[in-house]
Amino acid sequence: MPPRRTDVDSGSDSDSFDESSKKAKGKTKAKEGAYAWEAKYTRSWDTVQEDEGGSLQGTVEGLIARRRRRRLLEPTAAVRRTIVRHLFLLIDLSDAMRERDLRPTRLDLTLQCARAFVTEWFDQNPLGQIGIGAMRGGLGDRIVEMTGNPQDVLTVLGERHRFEPSGEPSLQNALEMARSAMSHLPNHASREVLVIYSALTTVDPGDIMETLAACVRDRIRVSVVALAAEMRICRELCEKTGGTFSVAMNEGHFKDLLFELVPPPALRTGPKTDTRSSTSGADLMLMGFPTRLPASAPAALCSCHGAMRRAGFLCPRCRARLCDVPTDCPVCGIMVVSAPHLARSFHHLFPVKPYAAVYVELFSVYSLSDSRSSEQRCHACSVSFPTQTQQHQVQEGMSPFGRYRCPTCSHDFCPDCDVFVHDVLHTCPGCEN
Amino acid sequence: MNADRASHLSLILDLSPAQWHLSSAPSNPSPLSLETFLSHVLTFVNSHIASKPENTLAVFGALPGKSVLIHSSEIADADGSVDIPGDPNSYRPFKLVDSVIAQNIETEIGGLYLADEEPPVALVGALTKALCHINRTYQTSAERSSTTQNSDAVPEPRILILSVSPDLSASYIPIMNSIFSAQKLKVTIDICKVFGPDTVFLQQVSHLTGGSYIHLEQRDALLQFLIMSFLSPPFMREVLAVPKQDKVDFRAACFCHKNIVDIAFVCSVCLSIFCSPVPVCTTCRTKFPIKSLQRLQSARPFQTGGPSGIANGVSTPANGSPKPRPATAS
Ligand SMILES: [Zn+2]
Ligand SMILES: [Zn+2]
Ligand SMILES: [Zn+2]
Ligand SMILES: [Zn+2]
Ligand SMILES: [Zn+2]
Ligand SMILES: [Zn+2]
Numbered sequence: 001m002p003p004r005r006t007d008v009d010s011g012s013d014s015d016s017f018d019e020s021s022k023k024a025k026g027k028t029k030a031k032e033g034a035y036a037w038e039a040k041y042t043r044s045w046d047t048v049q050e051d052e053g054g055s056l057q058g059t060v061e062g063l064i065a066r067r068r069r070r071r072l073l074e075p076t077a078a079v080r081r082t083i084v085r086h087l088f089l090l091i092d093l094s095d096a097m098r099e100r101d102l103r104p105t106r107l108d109l110t111l112q113c114a115r116a117f118v119t120e121w122f123d124q125n126p127l128g129q130i131g132i133g134a135m136r137g138g139l140g141d142r143i144v145e146m147t148g149n150p151q152d153v154l155t156v157l158g159e160r161h162r163f164e165p166s167g168e169p170s171l172q173n174a175l176e177m178a179r180s181a182m183s184h185l186p187n188h189a190s191r192e193v194l195v196i197y198s199a200l201t202t203v204d205p206g207d208i209m210e211t212l213a214a215c216v217r218d219r220i221r222v223s224v225v226a227l228a229a230e231m232r233i234c235r236e237l238c239e240k241t242g243g244t245f246s247v248a249m250n251e252g253h254f255k256d257l258l259f260e261l262v263p264p265p266a267l268r269t270g271p272k273t274d275t276r277s278s279t280s281g282a283d284l285m286l287m288g289f290p291t292r293l294p295a296s297a298p299a300a301l302c303s304c305h306g307a308m309r310r311a312g313f314l315c316p317r318c319r320a321r322l323c324d325v326p327t328d329c330p331v332c333g334i335m336v337v338s339a340p341h342l343a344r345s346f347h348h349l350f351p352v353k354p355y356a357a358v359y360v361e362l363f364s365v366y367s368l369s370d371s372r373s374s375e376q377r378c379h380a381c382s383v384s385f386p387t388q389t390q391q392h393q394v395q396e397g398m399s400p401f402g403r404y405r406c407p408t409c410s411h412d413f414c415p416d417c418d419v420f421v422h423d424v425l426h427t428c429p430g431c432e433n
Numbered sequence: 434m435n436a437d438r439a440s441h442l443s444l445i446l447d448l449s450p451a452q453w454h455l456s457s458a459p460s461n462p463s464p465l466s467l468e469t470f471l472s473h474v475l476t477f478v479n480s481h482i483a484s485k486p487e488n489t490l491a492v493f494g495a496l497p498g499k500s501v502l503i504h505s506s507e508i509a510d511a512d513g514s515v516d517i518p519g520d521p522n523s524y525r526p527f528k529l530v531d532s533v534i535a536q537n538i539e540t541e542i543g544g545l546y547l548a549d550e551e552p553p554v555a556l557v558g559a560l561t562k563a564l565c566h567i568n569r570t571y572q573t574s575a576e577r578s579s580t581t582q583n584s585d586a587v588p589e590p591r592i593l594i595l596s597v598s599p600d601l602s603a604s605y606i607p608i609m610n611s612i613f614s615a616q617k618l619k620v621t622i623d624i625c626k627v628f629g630p631d632t633v634f635l636q637q638v639s640h641l642t643g644g645s646y647i648h649l650e651q652r653d654a655l656l657q658f659l660i661m662s663f664l665s666p667p668f669m670r671e672v673l674a675v676p677k678q679d680k681v682d683f684r685a686a687c688f689c690h691k692n693i694v695d696i697a698f699v700c701s702v703c704l705s706i707f708c709s710p711v712p713v714c715t716t717c718r719t720k721f722p723i724k725s726l727q728r729l730q731s732a733r734p735f736q737t738g739g740p741s742g743i744a745n746g747v748s749t750p751a752n753g754s755p756k757p758r759p760a761t762a763s
C-alpha cells in the first residue's frame with residue numbers, strides 16, 4: 001500500500017478541496033470541523049468499505065449516487081458571470097521555495113494549490129486568461145503565455161521539472177514582464193497580477209517604485225500572497241494598485257487566501273473615469289470575432305506593433321492585422337475576442353435537466369406501443385444495460401436497472417453517461433438525436 | 434508519449450442522402466458517390482485495425498434527424514454473434530468489420546423516411562455519442578486501472594469526422610460543449626470535409642482539440658488523404674508533415690436567430706450572443722442601460738447592410754462562401 005499513498009492522497013485532496021471551496025462560496029463559512037489541517041489525518045482508503053463478497057461495487061455506486069443527489073439539489077437560478085479578466089500568476093522560484101515549513105515543501109504546495117486555483121478560476125471567469133511567470137535567478141521567466149485554455153495551464157503546472165527553484169527573486173523584473181504581457185489587452189478588461197512570494201528579499205535592477213507607478217498607470221492590480229512574512233514593498237504594491245496583501249499561516253490558510261482571489265474583484269473607482277454603468281455592471285458589449293491566420297500566411301505589418309508578422313488575426317470589421325486576441329482593434333476600436341472563449345460559459349446557461357432514475361419495470365407494458373422502452377443499450381455509449389436487477393442495496397436516487405431517463409427525449413442512459421453528460425458534456429445526446 | 438500505445442478511432446460518417454446525391458452528380462468537377470466513398474472508408478478502417486492488433490474502432494453514422502452506432506470493436510467482441518461466411522481470399526477480421534459496417538449503413542439508409550425536406554443531419558448527436566462512448570470505454574477504465582499500473586494499456590482515443598453537410602448553426606452551443614469535453618478527455622478531433630463549403634464550426638472543433646482540418650480538393654484521392662493524414666496517431670503527426678489547417682474562423686452563432694455572425698452584441702453578465710442590440714437579455718433577463726443601447730445602435734452602420742447572417746434567412750445555415758464579405762487585407 002505505501003507506494004500508492006502519494007497518488008491517492010493528492011487526488012482525493014484536490015477533490016475535497018474543490019467541494020469545500022464551493023460550499024464556502026454558497027454559504028457563510030460555517031464549516032463543521034473548522035479548517036482542514038485541524039482535522040485528524042484520514043487515509044482515503046480507510047473510508048472505503050468492502051462488502052461481504054469483498055467487492056467495492058457497493059461503495060462505487062454509493063459515490064455515484066451521492067454525486068447524483070448533490071446535482072439534484074443544486075439551485076437552477078441564473079448564473080452571473082463577469083466580464084473579461086486577465087491574470088498573470090507570478091510564482092517565486094527562488095531557493096526559499098525549498099523550505100519545508102509548509103508541507104510537503106513550499107514549492108510542491110504552491111504548485112498543487114495553483115492547479116486547484118486555475119481550475120476554479122476558469123470555471124468562474126470563462127472569458128478570462130491566465131499566464132504564468134517565474135521569479136528565479138534574478139530574472140522574470142515567462143513559463144506560460146497568456147491563454148484562455150485551462151488545459152494548457154494545468155499541463156504546464158503538472159510538469160514539475162519546469163519549476164526548479166534557483167537563486168534570488170526579482171520582483172521588479174517579474175512585474176515588468178507581467179506588465180508587457182498584458183499591454184495589448186482591451187480597455188475594459190481587468191489586468192491582475194498574483195504574486196506568490198516566498199523570499200524575504202528582492203534583487204532589482206532599478207527603482208521598483210517606478211515599476212509600481214507604471215502598474216498604477218496601466219491599472220494593473222497586484223495581489224501578493226506571502227509564504228514567509230510581511231514585506232513592506234509587497235504591502236505597498238498591493239495597497240497602491242488596489243490589490244490585497246496576505247501572509248499564509250499554514251497550508252489550509254494558503255489555499256483559502258488563493259481562493260479568495262477567484263471571484264472577480266468589486267468594481268473600484270480607481271483611476272477609471274467610467275463609473276456610469278458600474279452600479280449594476282451589466283451592459284451590452286460590441287464584440288468582433290476574428291479570423292486566425294496560419295503561420296504560412298503572407299507576412300504583413302501588424303497594426304499593434306507595426307512589425308512584420310506571418311501568423312495573427314484579422315479584425316472582422318476593418319481587416320487590420322492583430323498579433324493577439326482578445327484586444328481592442330487599434331484601427332477601428334472594436335473589442336476582438338475569439339468566440340470559443342465566450343462559449344466556455346454556455347453550459348451554465350442551458351444546463352441539461354437531471355435524468356430520472358428508472359424504478360419500475362416498464363418494458364412489458366410498453367414494449368408494443370413504445371419501442372424506446374425496450375432499448376437494450378445505453379443511448380449514448382451503447383453499452384448493454386444489466387439484464388438482472390440489483391434489488392439488494394439499492395440506494396435512494398439509484399435505479400435498480402442502472403437506467404436513467406432524460407425527461408425531454410425519454411431515452412435511457414447508464415450511470416457513467418449520466419454523470420458524464422451532466423458534469424462534462426452538458427448536452428444530452430438523446431435530445432441532439 | 435509512448436509510441437507503442439494502441440489507438441482508438443471513433444469515425445463519424447456524415448450520411449446525408451441529399452448531400453451525397455449532390456456530391457455524386459456528374460456536374461461536379463470530380464463526382465464522388467456514397468458507394469465509392471464507403472469503399473475508401475472501409476479500406477482506411479482496415480488499415481487502422483491492421484496497424485496494431487490492439488487498435489480499436491467505433492463507427493457512428495449521422496443521418497437526417499438521427500445518429501446511430503454502426504460498429505464498435507467492444508460491442509462486436511462482446512456479442513460475437515455476427516455470422517459471416519468465410520472467404521479464403523480475405524482476412525477474417527477485415528471481412529467481419531467490412532460486412533457489419535456495410536450492412537448496417539444499408540439498413541439505416543434504407544430505413545429512412547423519405548420526406549420532401551430532409552431534416553438536418555444529427556452530426557452533434559453522433560459526436561456526443563462518440564464522446565460518451567470514449568468516456569465510458571476508455572476514460573472510466575483508465576481511471577479504474579490507473580491505481581494498478583500503467584495507463585499505456587488503454588488506447589489513446591481520437592475522433593475523425595467525415596463531413597459533407599453545411600454548417601448547422603442551430604447546434605452551435607452543443608458543438609462548443611463537445612469541444613470542451615473533448616479537451617477534458619484529451620481527445621483530438623480531426624475533420625475531413627469531403628464535400629461542400631468549409632464549415633466554420635468544424636474548423637473550430639479541430640483547431641481547439643489539436644486535430645487537423647482538411648478540405649478535400651481532389652476527391653478521387655480520398656483514400657490517399659485519409660491514410661496520409663489521419664491514419665497516424667496525433668503524436669506521430671509532428672514527425673510527419675501532415676497538411677496543416679489554413680485559416681480558422683472564430684465566428685459564433687447568435688442565440689436569437691442562429692445566424693453566423695462575426696460582429697455581435699454580448700451580454701456582459703452571461704455572455705449570450707445577439708446579432709442586434711436588445712434591451713433585455715433573453716437568457717439571464719438582465720436589463721441593459723438605454724444609453725449603451727443608443728450608443729450601440731449608432732455604432733451599427735459600420736456593419737454594411739446589417740448583420741451578415743440575416744441576408745441568408747433564418748432557417749438556412751450560412752452556406753456558400755464562409756466569408757460574408759470578401760477579404761481585402763492579406
Ligand atoms: Zn503586433
Ligand atoms: Zn478593426
Ligand atoms: Zn452509457
Ligand atoms: Zn435528452
Ligand atoms: Zn440573431
Ligand atoms: Zn445575459
